[in-house]
Amino acid sequence: MNQILIILFWFGAVKALDVVSNFTYDKEMAAKCKQHICRNGYIYDNYYRIENNVWKPSDPNVSFEMHIAIQAASNGHILLSPVEHAGFSDPVYEIVVGGGGNTFTELRRNLRRNAKASAKTLGILSNAELRGFYIKITKDGQLEFGREGELLPIISIYDVDPLDINYFSFASWTGVDARFLYDCPAPGIEGKTQNSTEVDKSSISDKLKRKILLSRFPSLPPAQNMSVEVGTILISARYDSFDAKLITDLAFVTSWKDKNAAWDPDQYNGTTRLNFRQTQIWRPTFLVYNANTLDPLDANNAGLITMDYSGENIFHFRTKVESWCVVDDTTSLNKWPMDSYDCIVVIRPFQVHELINLKLLKPTDVKMKFYTDIDIKVRNEWETTATSLVFSSKQWLKLHNTTVNDVTESDVLVIYVTMQRKAVALNMAIYTPLVVLVTFVLMSFWTESLTMTRVWFYAGCAATISFGLCYIEYIMPCHNVPSLLILYVTVLGGILIALLLQVILMTSLVKAMCETQPMQNLLTSSVFRKVFLLAPMTTVTKNYDTLNEGFSYDGEDEAQVSPRSANIEEMVADACAEKTNFGDSVELAEAFDKLFFFVYSMVFAVLLALHF
Structure with a gap:
C-alpha cells in the first residue's frame, strides 16, 4: 500500500x-x-x-x-x-x-x-x-x-x-x-x-506575366497588321471515298511578334521565357475553307504559348482536318485498291477583320526542327506528300471567285496533298483469290470433259466470287467503277459461260447433233483437229498373212503353241484405235475447252495489264 x-x-x-x-x-x-x-x-x-x-x-x-x-x-x-x-x-x-x-x-x-x-x-x-x-x-x-x-x-x-x-x-x-x-x-x-x-507567393515570372497581361485583351491582335510565320507537318492522311473527304492530322507551328510585350531579362532575375495559356493572350486562329463546317481549327493538345524576352511568340498545336476532295470524274474507272488522289486543304484566318500576312516556315528552320521529333509521321495504308504555298488575298480571288461576305484581306495557306494507296495486306486479300480462281479455271479446261465434277467446280467458283463481290462493295469507292471490279465480273461471266456450255454439251440434243453429217465432216477434218490439238485419226489395218504366226503342226497331232513373234504393242494400239469414237460430243467439248483456255488467258492478261 x-x-x-x-x-x-x-x-x-x-x-x-x-x-x-x-x-x-x-x-x-x-x-x-x-x-x-x-x-x-x-x-x-x-x-x-x-x-x-x-x-x-x-x-x-x-x-x-x-x-x-x-x-x-x-x-x-x-x-x-x-x-x-x-x-x-x-x-x-x-x-x-x-x-x-x-x-x-x-x-x-x-x-x-x-x-x-x-x-x-x-x-x-x-x-x-x-x-x-x-x-x-x-x-x-x-x-x-x-x-x-x-x-x-x-x-x-x-x-x-x-x-x-x-x-x-x-x-x-x-x-x-x-x-x-x-x-x-x-x-x-x-x-x-x-x-x-x-512574402508574396508569386514568383518573378508571375509578376512579369501580370505586367504583360495588364490592359491587354486576348481577343485583339497586338497590331492592326500582323505578320505570322506558319509551318505545317503532315502527320497522317486518309481518303474517305464514300463521302469524298480528305481526313488529315496536321501539326502547326505559328510564330508572331508583340513588341509591346518585350522586357529586359536583367530586370527580372534573368527571366528570358514565359508560358501563357491559349486564352490569356492573342494568337492567330484559322479555319478550313473547303470543309463542310467553317468552325475554327480546334487544337487537340492543350499546349501553351511560349514568349521570349523579345516579344516573339511561338504556338504549336495539332488538329484534325476534314476537307472536301472531289476527284476527277471524267474517267469512269480507277485503279482501286492501288488508287491515288490529289487534294488540297485551304486554310485562312478565322477572323475576317484581322489582317494577317503569312510567311512559310521552312523545314530547316530552328522553330520547325524543335517540333519535328515530337510530330512523328504516322504510317498507314497511304503514302503521302504535302506541299504548302501562301497566296495573297488578290491572288486567291483570281483563282477562286467568292461572295463579297467571304472576302478577306489576309493571306491564304494552301496545302497540296498527294496520296497513293500502298496497302499490302489489302492487296493480298483482294488479288490472291482472283489469281487462284483464274488459275484453277484455266486448269479445268485440261481436265476430263462432260462430267458433273466440273459443273460443281464452276458453280462453287461462281458462288465464291458472288459472295466476295457482296463484301467488297462496302470498301470500294462509290464515285466511279474500279477496274478490279471489272476483272472480277469478267471472271464471273467467263465461269458462268463455261458452266452453261458444259451443261449444254452434256445434253442428248448435242450428242444427236454431233452424229449429223455436217458435224462429222467438221469434227473429222484434219485442219479442225490440228487447230484444236485433237488426237489424229488412225486407220486400222490387219495382216491376215500372219494370222497363224506362232502356231506349228506335227502331223496328225494336235496343234502345238509356240512363242509368238507378233508385235504386242501394235496389237494393243490397234485395239485402242478400234475403241476411239471420232467426231462425238466429247471431242466437241474438248475443242471448246481449248478455245476457252486461249480466249480466257488473253482476256485476263489484257485486263490485268490495263489495271496495273
Whole structure:
C-alpha cells in the first residue's frame, strides 16, 4: 500500500512540475500575436520576411529573438532562413518540436538533415493548449530554443558561422494540423520582438506575366497588321471515298511578334521565357475553307504559348482536318485498291477583320526542327506528300471567285496533298483469290470433259466470287467503277459461260447433233483437229498373212503353241484405235475447252495489264 502511495505521489509531482514548466498563452496574449495554421503537412509554403526589430532586448549580446506559441498534437516545425524559399542545400536553422510522435525536439543546420542537437521532450506539445517557446541567437553564434519562463533552454548549439535570419516559416506533419502564433511580445514586456510580413507567393515570372497581361485583351491582335510565320507537318492522311473527304492530322507551328510585350531579362532575375495559356493572350486562329463546317481549327493538345524576352511568340498545336476532295470524274474507272488522289486543304484566318500576312516556315528552320521529333509521321495504308504555298488575298480571288461576305484581306495557306494507296495486306486479300480462281479455271479446261465434277467446280467458283463481290462493295469507292471490279465480273461471266456450255454439251440434243453429217465432216477434218490439238485419226489395218504366226503342226497331232513373234504393242494400239469414237460430243467439248483456255488467258492478261 505504501509503494502505491509513493508511486502516486511521484506521478502527481511530475504532472505538477510539467504544468508549471509549460507556459500557456491565454486569449489576451494570443490577441497580440499573428496566426499561421498548417494543414499541408511537411511543406514550408508560406514565408515571412522580418522587416525590422522594434524591441530592444535587455541583453545587448542577443542579435535575434523570437517568441512563438504552438498548438499541435506533434511535429511543430520552425524554419529560420537567410533566403526565401530555401532549398535542400541552403544553410538554414530547422527546429523540430515534438517530433517522433511528440517525444523529442531537434535542431538541424540544413533542411531535413544535419542534426546538431536533440533532446527527449515527451509531451512537449498539446493539441488543446497554445504552449509558448522562445528562440534566441547571440552575436557570437549561440542558438537556444526553450520554453517560455524557463532559464535553461531545451536545446542549445554554438555555431561558429551564424546565419543572418531574414525569413522564417512553419510546417507540420502529414495528417497533423498545427497552429502557430508569431510576432508575439515577450511575456511581461510590452511591444513585439520583431515585425514580419508575408512574402508574396508569386514568383518573378508571375509578376512579369501580370505586367504583360495588364490592359491587354486576348481577343485583339497586338497590331492592326500582323505578320505570322506558319509551318505545317503532315502527320497522317486518309481518303474517305464514300463521302469524298480528305481526313488529315496536321501539326502547326505559328510564330508572331508583340513588341509591346518585350522586357529586359536583367530586370527580372534573368527571366528570358514565359508560358501563357491559349486564352490569356492573342494568337492567330484559322479555319478550313473547303470543309463542310467553317468552325475554327480546334487544337487537340492543350499546349501553351511560349514568349521570349523579345516579344516573339511561338504556338504549336495539332488538329484534325476534314476537307472536301472531289476527284476527277471524267474517267469512269480507277485503279482501286492501288488508287491515288490529289487534294488540297485551304486554310485562312478565322477572323475576317484581322489582317494577317503569312510567311512559310521552312523545314530547316530552328522553330520547325524543335517540333519535328515530337510530330512523328504516322504510317498507314497511304503514302503521302504535302506541299504548302501562301497566296495573297488578290491572288486567291483570281483563282477562286467568292461572295463579297467571304472576302478577306489576309493571306491564304494552301496545302497540296498527294496520296497513293500502298496497302499490302489489302492487296493480298483482294488479288490472291482472283489469281487462284483464274488459275484453277484455266486448269479445268485440261481436265476430263462432260462430267458433273466440273459443273460443281464452276458453280462453287461462281458462288465464291458472288459472295466476295457482296463484301467488297462496302470498301470500294462509290464515285466511279474500279477496274478490279471489272476483272472480277469478267471472271464471273467467263465461269458462268463455261458452266452453261458444259451443261449444254452434256445434253442428248448435242450428242444427236454431233452424229449429223455436217458435224462429222467438221469434227473429222484434219485442219479442225490440228487447230484444236485433237488426237489424229488412225486407220486400222490387219495382216491376215500372219494370222497363224506362232502356231506349228506335227502331223496328225494336235496343234502345238509356240512363242509368238507378233508385235504386242501394235496389237494393243490397234485395239485402242478400234475403241476411239471420232467426231462425238466429247471431242466437241474438248475443242471448246481449248478455245476457252486461249480466249480466257488473253482476256485476263489484257485486263490485268490495263489495271496495273
